[in-house]
Amino acid sequence: MATFSRLHKIALIGLGAVGGGLAYYHIGKNEKKFDVQNSWTTNYTPSVKWEKNWDHREPESIVKPAKSNKPEDENRFNEQVEKAKSKAVRHLFLIRHGQYHVDGTTDCERTLTELGRQQADITGKRLAELDIKWDLLVRSTMTRAQETAKIIAKHLPKDIEIKDCQLLEEGAPIPPEPPVGHWRPEPRQFFQDSARIEAAFRRYFYRAPPDQTHDTYTLLVCHANVIRFFVCKALQFPPEAWLRISLNHASITWLSILPNGNVVLRSLSDTGHMEPKYITSR
Template sequence: MVSFRHVWCVSKGIGAVATTGIVGYALFINVSEGKIVHASWTTNFEPSVKWDDNWDRRDPESLVKPLKNGSSDKEAKDRANELEKQKPTATRHLLLIRHGQYNLEGKEDSERFLTKLGRKQAEYCGQRLKEADLPYTKLISSTMTRAVETAEIIHKCLPHLTWEREPNLCEGAPIPPEPPVGHWRPEKSQFFQDGPRIETAFRKLFHRAEVEQTKDSYEVVVCHANVIRYFICRALQFPPEAWLRISLDHASITWVTIRPSGRVSIRRVGDSGFIPAKEVTVV
């Protein structure tokens, strides 16, 4: 059985012995086997996938012509000034809302309207957004009935927002999931049809702020579970085929932040804590 007796701190300036459980620059001594097991950051660790700084094709370095060999000091200075002009200063926040529970018996989109519970869930979500009192800048929704109805209820809580409808945000099959699941097997043609459309929506919504944007923005986007799950994987540069491993409750909030540097972070995923437990649904 493997046991660890002591943690020896080896960082520069630290020469103490700490008890097991202390986090620091350390190496662990495997008592039973007499081996030294190094903490991950003390090895020649290389990330399996490196972050692509130019994922949105808006990295200033890619927007300004590179210097030629033998460029003058003036040319170098001019390029540096141009780079500064291309650097965003504002942060973009996207609050992705899944629609409320809807009528699963409907065959056509018009018949897949919100249930009574779904409307209550949308109201809870609208009130939560209102109480957060963030400086929201825009409301965007899919054009499908359940998303439009959810957005309409949220809009009543945030009536000052302009409301745009984006057909590319409609539900669909973004990419074949890995691992595949037995209970959901759409035709392969559906992935070829839906995938490019949903990717188009991602590229339209997900990018660092424009240079002209001076204040942080907060956009409320009402759409669908498959779309949001795919967006999460794409935004974090995770394998996009992992999207089906994520579950989102109805009327839940997923908060994505895009920094001026292009770094992306997720502040919430499928947050539904504002909905009473007995009224939370996922299917």
């Protein structure tokens, strides 16, 4: 009986496949608008194409065109394009601050909690273990980012360059899609913060200049909204999607800008170096 049941199922599947094939043939024969392509590789067109000159440093865009079609002019143009090409990788490590006292009424009162200090210390040790020659540490001027950066810096070489940047302060970069009911800043806040955070992106995200011969590694200690917006912008995702990304406290997000202008996300909100008891996001 069991054998008959299996044969019966096979027969039904076979009939279903044949029937489906006949139905498809009939539809395809009489109504071509219902034709189905069997793979995305057939007549595939990207919905959004990569903008190569996103940082306005594409060599062909900064070199004057050849004066004529003469070989000497074209050769001169090609030589200038080669000289304008980037040769190194810019690595950006975006670190979110540690957990902080959210009930503070002013920025000065929104200091790190004890757990937040522990998170920053663990992340500092992790960054030191990577054995990377850090070129620069940039920190937001808000209290929780300043404290986080100071704890991290204890684990880094003493000669690392440290800068403060108001552009990296937390804010509302752009109205999110889909909207979130419990978080609705005034339109004025988006108007003010959007330009500032966009300016921060332009300051730190660009391919290496042609005279840069070695890869660089920069640390940006800032905030969740800023980092999420940066990730969307760098990968040319819809910027309105930034609030769909969740970031843990003191997490590591690593982006690499390649010489040809392509951007690679190597890690997002990485807290694998922490024990579960230390991981928080709110």
